Amino acid sequence: MVTIYDIAERANVSAMTVSRVINNTGKISEKTRARVKRVMEEMNYVPNQNARSLVLQETRTLFLLITDITNPFYTTLARGAEDAAIHNGYRLLFGNSDESLDKESEYVQTILSTRVDGVLVAPAGDPSLPHLEKLRQHKVPFVLLDREVPGIECDLVLGDSKEGCRKLVEHLIERGHRKIAMINGSSSVSSARLRLQGFMEALKLNDMPFDLADIHEASFGPRSDLSGIEAWLDGMPELPSAIVAGNNVLALEVLSVLRKRGLAVPDQLSLVCFDDFGPYAEYDPFITVVAQQAYQFGYLGMQLLIERIRKREQAGPWKKIVLPAELVVRRSVADIRGTPT
Template sequence: MVTIYDIAKRANVSPMTVSRVINNSKQISESTRQKVQAVIEELGYIPNSAARSLISKKTKILSLLITDITNPFFTRVARGAEDKAKQFGYQILLSNTDEDFKKEEDYIDMLLSTNVDGVLLAPTGDQSKKNIKKLIKRDIPFVLLDREIEGIESDIVLGDSYEGTRKLIEHLIQQGHKKIALINGPLSVSTARERHKSYIETLKLSNLKVNHDLISEIGYNKDDADTIIKNLISLPKFERPTAIFAANNFIAVNAIKALRKFGYEVPKDMSIVCFEDFEPITGFNPFLTAAIQPAYSFGYTGIQFLIERIEGKAPKEYRKIVLSPEIVIRESSRLIKK
């Protein structure tokens, strides 16, 4: 195994000089830096990250803590985060909580022991405040992603859940739907609260009745919407919905599967719209009318904010970025007679 002493001997410099080159010290002349770098490449030396961190007090490792890696939204978030981190010479440690507070807690404890430089995290819900306070206590920089936590001050990158919901509900109303169901995520999550609020207010502004029998909650990554769909289609005909707003893509797909079990077709018998998108799925139709968020930008911007905090380049005031979704109309919603 090649060491800095081998590099020093071949380059005819001291081991300290090699260490300074590896850690990008400004105390080295450009000619010496180039000479040492040439030997490093020649011998294929890979710096020991643990040793470097002892000198620089930085690991150059960031944590990305997300709630569901199987959701294409978070897959694209991770890609944006990784691309931005690489630009600045950082590496990403990816952790997936599955919307589970206990898993989130275990990962936070693990991150504290690995001395990551900072954390970009999508909280599992309001209860995440307890876990985030551990980061604050240890003075570890962090940025919140996609979800807010009341009482926690930080940089944050959000999507416009309220506006996206409003536009989707208005789209359904314009198609003639007056009875629109909401299958929402847990109200302990800020995105679900925003979508619930927008759903209610948009119906009221359109002079439509808010029927609480049409409102339900389910986990964002649960795979069984059968009970909710059965309850909706079992309502008296004059109360039964003609359309469903699903709080995310997984809920929408599971609702469509449940409808099919009960003999309903989308959009012939029920229109569906949702937040987020899927990559094309072979044999799955109809493609969803959706509010599609710029997921790549969530991760890219979040990591930029985090690195600026770590390196002391961020403004004193915390920043809040709200990214607008794109409304894409597809075949899962249809015009009905008014």
């Protein structure tokens, strides 16, 4: 590999002069600058980022850790984060934890040992706490996306899960639905808890009964095994008229099971969910959703992160951004007012 010393030798200057040319620091005569630059091109010089990071104690690299690289919510979020990072002169690297604490832990190790300047994290859940504490301990600035973790104070970009879910349920109630079930992510994930709360509050506000059997706790991450959903449906004394899915992945899984059973959406069962479907939103059955501003999650989160990095200790109190979730009515909900059950 070509180093600044090789360049220095060929250009008849010291290594320091080469370094100055690269970084545009100090005073260099135009003549030597041109000569050094020419030699660098000739020799195809590429600076060694590791050496540089070592002495500078900064990498100009940020990290985005998401939990499901196949979910359009996160990939859109990633695009937002990427744009904001590049815009501010940072490199961005991605990692995918797959909703697994072990993988998350591995990535945290990578993050610490490569000394990136900051991290955007969508945590796997509440048990991510030790991972975040590790980041904090090592003074790596981080911003949490989409999910809060009790026990850690930090900058946050969240969606309005409770309110969003309430909107979904109220939309269903308005259309005459009285038996509504919910399938949700793990209760160790803050957004899942809030969505459940929104669900319950909406029922209570409308004096509707609530049966524990109507709630099914699954996982926000994709699973090949749908038998849990099957068992849940089988276990209910009577089928609900509508199902609320805690996120888009779950909605698809439910859809898949319903299809297998020959249950049409929305004719025989209505289905709504949290999160939109990216480019697939327009597909039949045109699922009615509460859409989040995925791109903004990434973009704003990145801005918070970069501000923290810039101001370091004097960055003031933690910020919390809550992005509204908007109901997008499509065609997955039947209007059953006046219809006998």
